[in-house]
Amino acid sequence: MRSIFVFLFLSLSSFVSAKPLSYYFDDTITFDPSVPTPQSVLGYNVGEWHVRHDQLVYYMRALADSSERINIQTIGYTHEQRPLVMLTIAAPERLANIEQVRKAHLAQVNGEQPVDTNAPAIMYMGYSVHGNEPSGSNAALLVAYYLAAAQDERVQKLLADTVILLDPSLNPDGLARFASWANSNRAMVPSSDPSTREHNENWPSSRTNHYWFDLNRDWLLLQHPESRARIAQFQAWQPNVLTDFHEMGPNSTYFFQPGIPSRKNPHTPQQNVDLTKAIAQHHARILDSHERLYFTEEAFDDFYVGKGSTYPDVNGSVGILFEQASSRGHVQDTINGRLEFPFTIKNQLLTNFSTFDAVLENRQKLLAYQQDFFKQATKLAEKDKIKGYLVSAPKDATRLRYFLSLLEQHQVDAYALTDSVTVDKQKFAAQNTYFVPLEQRQYRLIKAMFSEQQSFIDNTFYDVSGWTLAHAFNLEFKPLDSVWGVSVAQQAWSSEVQQQQAQPLARHYAYAFEWFDYDAPKLLTKLLQNGIEARVALAEFTVDTAGKNKAFAAGSIVIPAGVQKRDDWLKVVEDVSAQFPIAMHGIESGLTRQGIDLGSRQLAPVTLPKVLLVGGQPASQYEVGELWYYLDRHVGLAPSIIEADNLNRVDLDKYTHIVFAHGRYADLSKGFKSKLQSWVNEGGVVWGQKGGAQFLADEQILKATYLTRKDMAASFSTEGMNYGDRDKLAGQQRIAGAIFASSVDLTHPLSYSLTREQLPVFKNSTFLLEQSDSPFVNVATYTQKPLLAGFTHDNNVSQIANGGAVLAHRVGRGAVVAMSDNPVFRGFWYGTSRIFSNALFFGEHIEADAP
Known part of the structure; x- marks a missing residue:
């Protein structure tokens, strides 16, 4: 009973x-x-x-x-x-x-x-x-x-x-x-205990x-x-x-x-x-x-x-x-x-x-x-001083295509230039420039997409205050107050394009492709995964290809015939390259017309990265996910996501790179910290962003100083404030999400593929690396007047000015790369993401020593 x-x-x-x-x-x-x-x-x-x-x-x-x-x-x-x-x-x-x-x-x-x-x-x-x-x-x-x-x-x-x-x-x-x-x-019997x-x-x-x-x-x-x-x-x-x-x-x-x-x-x-x-x-x-x-x-x-x-x-x-x-x-x-x-x-x-x-x-x-x-929308466009926006991505058709596809999905029309145009002494080439007119039904959405607003009635934000898509994609763009002299195609850009045809490759002394295209890291990954030996040019060179002189910038990838281990290497290169809209150039001789020869020490081997991405409770799930997504979707790499509690049991020698997203890592065990120090000294490359960068600096792996949230907040006076001013002060001290201009060293391996010195960076925290005394360590620094879009109080802007955006230096035989911010924020920050992928493929070639 x-x-x-x-x-x-x-x-x-x-x-x-x-x-x-x-x-x-x-x-x-x-x-x-x-x-x-x-x-x-x-x-x-x-x-x-x-x-x-x-x-x-x-x-x-x-x-x-x-x-x-x-x-x-x-x-x-x-x-x-x-x-x-x-x-x-x-x-x-x-x-x-x-x-x-x-x-x-x-x-x-x-x-x-x-x-x-x-x-x-x-x-x-x-x-x-x-x-x-x-x-x-x-x-x-x-x-x-x-x-x-x-x-x-x-x-x-x-x-x-x-x-x-x-x-x-x-x-x-x-x-x-x-x-x-x-x-x-x-x-x-369900438990109601919140714990x-x-x-x-x-x-x-x-x-x-x-x-x-x-x-x-x-x-x-x-x-x-x-x-x-x-x-x-x-x-x-x-x-x-x-x-x-x-x-x-x-x-x-x-x-x-x-x-x-x-x-x-x-x-x-x-x-x-x-x-x-x-x-x-x-x-x-x-x-x-x-x-x-x-x-x-x-x-x-x-x-x-x-x-x-x-x-x-x-x-x-x-x-x-x-x-x-x-x-x-x-x-x-x-x-x-x-x-x-x-x-x-x-x-x-x-x-x-x-x-x-x-x-x-x-x-x-x-x-x-x-x-x-x-x-x-038509009336508002007629009254607007701005008539539309020019957007351009020289040498990177894929990044521009991603941007145009985004516009198309939102029913925003963009039209190819039929003739090149110069605006304020800046040339926009017809072959890589599009015009987005404001006079279309999505007027308000376009204004929001391209907004660079910096002044607001209410300076407290639940989410980001700046998201300018052209900055996120690192596009050259210019608002136009007149369309005089701007000639565009009659039909808007459409994603309905023909599939590219595979081009058979004849045997040459070497093949090479440029690093500018956004899909270049993924192409290189697939080649390396298929056993192709590749080299990165750490300096410029000019060669004869298809009967013409062709200049290759530093960062270009060379595939020499003489070092390949696969008998069918040419067929592999042909099949893999057919998947990407990136030209593969045949080179007739190792003796170049200008610059380094193809047997130079400046043509360094590139190895397939094996990435350990630190996860678990200390790490931001959003930033770990964004890094994972970028590696998976845009680089073609599967990182090993290992939670912090398990790091002690991992053989670090299996990995070429360890990545710390934003997080609080101070409580990692002494044993792991010691292993990490040894691993970097023996040739590993470690990446840290935001809290990850702070951790590397605290452990003296990164030789850098930084400002914390408390340091930044100390610049705000609270004199005369009362209890009711708390939220207002917190809103002023916070950076919910704004866009800043950084100046990039275009000669640095981490900047390969970038074509202009200004690189927009997304910032949603007040953590800030300070600029290094050694100019060779500073890959990117914030400009003197850095704010491009969104709200940031003048006190924070003045402290960010000339601060360190990206730092990198040798550590023994290895290297450390640190960033004040998240290079792959929400998956759409296409500009700074290339800094991260460059660190994966070229980080081992960083030669700068910490001061």
């Missing part, structure tokens, strides 16, 4: 958090019994367990199979090959002609047709872009069920007056990781995607398939409203926009703010009716256009951010009492309902606003 009692107790306890559909839905709503409930398909009630992504997709497909209101399509796949699905929900007769509905909506948006008072409003409902903020995706189960099966008046009007695009999981890989974590650490394992994920957290990127910062940058698929649908549909459901700390309540009024992007129209406020009244009303705590207009900025709630605002839509206090598991004790997972899900469901009500009430205003938004 006792055993039966225990079994019943445990069985009941396991459902302590389970809530039936009646908990989520008003009992006045009736549902079509032929449409399956979440529980009937998943085997549990919503909120009892965290839904896995495969279960989420399975249920959505079940709904589409049973309801005439829903179409489902796969719009892409994640890095881990999970399907990205989107549900299109509308009245059955409208759904049968959905492509005509979409085209009619776009014609209206673009002003080709007047606003139809009977036209549907388009909503894009997106959930859980952060994987460990799961209440959104779990609420999506209920939202989709309601839209498929409900018979109430609201849903009938929704089907008549709207088209709903429902994206149930913006980050499937992260959601899958977190569901596994929360479910596998859930007991039969328990369930509520504290291991490194890295599931907030991020496969490569540990924050996908909510990727709406503009489009580095990942999840973002590219989402933006393709957004631009194809041009929704009137986009919702973005998030979570925040457990001890908070509920937030909905508008956020802090002074922190909106200047290119967001005031009417957008007014509509957001009108919609917010509905959120307040429904949360009031359920006695929920909430707040608005006192947190979160709407400035960075690469976020999910801001990107729509500069694209003619109204983006709305929701933030629910998170249970970070199934139940957690908070300052507001016991927070259960179903409670968080229901709050998200409630604001879905209030969004529906708001869109129905404001449908005609939203439609009219969207058409006017794009009509105003």
Whole structure:
């Protein structure tokens, strides 16, 4: 009898958090019994367990199979090959002609047709872009069920007056990781202790995607398939409203926009703010009716256009951010009492309902606003002193192509120059320059993309304050106040290009390719992986190739026939080089026309890097992920990511390079620190950025001094300040994310491929290396007036001026390279990333000694 009692107790306890559909839905709503409930398909009630992504997709497909209101399509796949699905929900007769509905909506948006008072409003409902903020995706189960099966008046009007695009999981890989974590650490009697394992994920957290990127910062940058698929649908549909459901700390309540009024992007129209406020009244009303705590207009900025709630605002839509206090598991004790997972899900469901009500009430205003938004673009362009931007990437067609592809995905047109032009004594060659006119429908987005704003009404930022894409790609660019003399192609650039044909290679004394192209490191990697012997030219040379003199800059890669170990080396070079748009030049003789000969000591061997990337709790998961992503995608290398706790057990001699991303490494064991010192002295190359650079300096591997956050903050006077000034002071002392100009030593091996002395650097911390007394150690230094874009207080700017951006020197037979900042920030900082890849291939050839 006792055993039966225990079994019943445990069985009941396991459902302590389970809530039936009646908990989520008003009992006045009736549902079509032929449409399956979440529980009937998943085997549990919503909120009892965290839904896995495969279960989420399975249920959505079940709904589409049973309801005439829903179409489902796969719009892409994640890095881990999970399907990205989107549900299109509308009245059955409208759904049968959905492509005509979409085209009619776009014609209206673009002003080709007047606003139809009977036209549907388009909503894009997106959930859980952060994987460990799961209440959104779990609420999506209920939202989709309601839209498929409900018979109430609201849903009938929704089907008549709207088209709903429902994206149930913006980050499937992260959601899958977190569901596994929360479910596998859930007991039969769930623990509400905030310190328990369930509520504290291991490194890295599931907030991020496969490569540990924050996908909510990727709406503009489009580095990942999840973002590219989402933006393709957004631009194809041009929704009137986009919702973005998030979570925040457990001890908070509920937030909905508008956020802090002074922190909106200047290119967001005031009417957008007014509509957001009108919609917010509905959120307040429904949360009031359920006695929920909430707040608005006192947190979160709407400035960075690469976020999910801001990107729509500069694209003619109204983006709305929701933030629910998170249970970070199934139940957690908070300052507001016991927070259960179903409670968080229901709050998200409630604001879905209030969004529906708001869109129905404001449908005609939203439609009219969207058409006017794009009509105003022409008028704003006519008034703007700037007419457009020239962008150029001499000698690097691939980097320019990546940039143009990004513009194209955002429906921004760029036109090739047909004749070269000189502006302010700067020549822009026709073969590598494009013109981006402001007079096009994406006027506001273009202004945001190219913004170099440095002065702001509110100097406190939730995210970055500068992201100028032309600087990130290290493009030469120039705003034009006149298009006189600028001749461009009639057709905008398009990614639809023909596949390049493989060119057969004849046997020559040697082959060579230049290092300028962004794909050159990946080409070299593939050659080395296939057993090809290669050399890097540490000085210039000129040779005869194809009957013409050809000058090769330092950094060019030479493949001499005489040192190859493979009999089929020429076929390997031919096959590998065919994969890249990089010319392979045949060289007839080792005797050059000018410069070093091909047997010179200045033609140094290049070896395949074997990279140890330090991970684990001391390291920033974002920066480790960004380095991993860059190595994988752009260099073709698989780093060994080894967590700090395991470093003592690793044979460092297996690796040529050790990389420290930003982090706090002071607590690494003495044994490892000693091993690291010996490894560098014996020939290893170590890279450190931000906190990683500080660690190397503290261990005297890097001979450099630096300024910390406290050092930088000491320059700010607090005289006369009161308690209420704390946030203002913190905002001034912080560098949330701004762009600075550095001056690069173009003769240094780490600068190979760069074509101009100025290199824009992204900075989001106040850590700063100081310039070395030895000029040969300073690879890049900040200029005298370094700020290019974004907010940084004058006190910080003056300290950064002439500081050290990149330092490198010998350590015994090895070398150390350190950077004040992150060279691969968010995967789109294409300029400084080449410093990092150069350190991998050429770091062993650094000859400068520390002073």
